[in-house]
Amino acid sequence: MNRLLRTTALSLASVLLAVPFAARAQSTLTPAEQKIRETIDRSREDQIKYLERVVNIPSSTLNLAGVRKVGAAFRASFDSLGFETKWVVLPEATQRAGHLVAEHKGKPGAVRILMIGHVDTVVEPDGPNWVRTDSMAKGVGSNDMKGGDVIILYALKALQAAGTLKDMNITIVFTGDEEHPGDPISVTRKDLIDAAKRNDIALAYEGGNRFDATTARRGASSWRVTATGRQAHSAGVFGSAGYGAIYELARIVNEFRVQLVGEQYLTFNAAMIVGGTDVEYDTIGIKGSAATKLNIIPKSAIAHGDLRFISEEQKERTRAKMREIVAKHLPGTDAKITFLDEYPAMSPTAGNARILAVYDTSSQALGYGAVRALDPGSRGAGDISFVAPLIDGIDGLGALGTGAHAPEERVNVNSLQMQTERTALLLERLAHQTSASFTRKPASE
Numbered sequence: 254m255n256r257l258l259r260t261t262a263l264s265l266a267s268v269l270l271a272v273p274f275a276a277r278a279q280s281t282l283t284p285a286e287q288k289i290r291e292t293i294d295r296s297r298e299d300q301i302k303y304l305e306r307v308v309n310i311p312s313s314t315l316n317l318a319g320v321r322k323v324g325a326a327f328r329a330s331f332d333s334l335g336f337e338t339k340w341v342v343l344p345e346a347t348q349r350a351g352h353l354v355a356e357h358k359g360k361p362g363a364v365r366i367l368m369i370g371h372v373d374t375v376v377e378p379d380g381p382n383w384v385r386t387d388s389m390a391k392g393v394g395s396n397d398m399k400g401g402d403v404i405i406l407y408a409l410k411a412l413q414a415a416g417t418l419k420d421m422n423i424t425i426v427f428t429g430d431e432e433h434p435g436d437p438i439s440v441t442r443k444d445l446i447d448a449a450k451r452n453d454i455a456l457a458y459e460g461g462n463r464f465d466a467t468t469a470r471r472g473a474s475s476w477r478v479t480a481t482g483r484q485a486h487s488a489g490v491f492g493s494a495g496y497g498a499i500y501e502l503a504r505i506v507n508e509f510r511v512q513l514v515g516e517q518y519l520t521f522n523a524a525m526i527v528g529g530t531d532v533e534y535d536t537i538g539i540k541g542s543a544a545t546k547l548n549i550i551p552k553s554a555i556a557h558g559d560l561r562f563i564s565e566e567q568k569e570r571t572r573a574k575m576r577e578i579v580a581k582h583l584p585g586t587d588a589k590i591t592f593l594d595e596y597p598a599m600s601p602t603a604g605n606a607r608i609l610a611v612y613d614t615s616s617q618a619l620g621y622g623a624v625r626a627l628d629p630g631s632r633g634a635g636d637i638s639f640v641a642p643l644i645d646g647i648d649g650l651g652a653l654g655t656g657a658h659a660p661e662e663r664v665n666v667n668s669l670q671m672q673t674e675r676t677a678l679l680l681e682r683l684a685h686q687t688s689a690s691f692t693r694k695p696a697s698e
């Protein structure tokens with residue numbers, strides 16, 4: 254064997270040795286990762302106590318003082334981890350408490366990670382309401398999503414104890430109005446969207462599951478059709494007097510169904526309809542009344558519904574079709590349609606799948622089994638939707654529980670440990686990668 258050949262053989266051997274080693278590092282825990290896990294296990298009761306403390310501060314979205322109080326508790330904790338924190342005050346007119354933003358600067362050039370939580374709840378309990386029974390605890394916000402918030406906090410505490418937090422670039426945004434976002438969205442979601450612009454990927458902590466996480470979710474908007482007709486004696490209907498507002502509106506709503514039903518992830522519920530001669534409709538309260546006589550061709554009719562979609566392309570294409578349907582009026586009638594944006598879609602991307610893959614191998618290395626992508630049709634909108642048009646990410650990394658948005662909400666306190674370990678390992682394995690490697694790739698359909 255000549256020298257060149259021997260060198261080649263040697264480097265081949267080292268490559269062959271290196272590949273299985275790298276694969277092993279992914280599917281089992283390194284000693285450093287094992288230490289992180291032990292720290293999390295040791296702080297288990299402490300973490301549950303912390304959750305009890307924040308659950309016992311009532312903080313429904315419009316309880317501004319309560320929301321700020323929960324925010325202040327987390328702010329102090331992130332301060333003690335070396336984060337630079339601020340409470341974002343929203344304009345008085347939005348009637349919302351504001352948001353907590355905490356930033357940690359690590360290695361320049363390393364991936365920048367945005368972690369999203371919220372401190373408000375849907376239900377307002379009377380006061381302290383935490384009741385623990387064995388592995389479950391009842392409490393408003395225990396699962397959605399103060400549980401997710403303490404998962405973030407305790408994962409970061411463990412990384413600090415391991416000495417690896419110092420190199421990580423992490424921004425935390427805990428919004429104070431996720432459950433009932435203030436208007437306008439451009440103001441109340443500005444700080445979240447600005448944070449996305451300074452980061453490469455997003456991790457969100459809405460309620461989790463053992464075997465899946467969210468890599469895509471549908472966006473939400475609303476539509477409203479207002480039809481008008483010529484008020485006249487019913488004897489003239491279909492003739493010189495025209496068809497009236499109700500036939501025009503019925504035509505439109507029926508054509509929506511006939512022409513648009515069946516596309517995957519697209520839904521458009523007709524939620525409300527009101528028509529007649531004297532019509533009153535409250536677009537905010539979504540309630541209305543109508544009065545007429547049976548021998549009058551109605552002059553006014555309104556239909557109101559939602560529209561859910563998996564991509565901007567699907568949303569815009571559907572809206573164009575709906576406008577086209579509306580424009581083909583019956584004789585003697587007119588109609589117009591308006592749309593209102595609520596949540597953008599979180600479309601499936603290659604980048605989202607890549608982050609899930611790291612989460613999945615982390616979970617398997619911890620012995621918790623595989624984590625797959627949740628069906629995009631089965632999760633409602635959330636704050637990650639606002640940043641999804643900008644950066645890749647995954648959601649559903651929070652606590653396991655039941656009864657979100659109801660007084661009987663419960664959290665599985667044992668799940669906190671599993672979810673905290675998975676997040677800590679995910680951060681540990683992502684944080685060494687470069688920021689540039691997470692530049693968004695085009696969406697995969």
Ligand SMILES: [Zn+2]
Nearest residue numbers: 397398431459
């Ligand atoms: Zn939530």
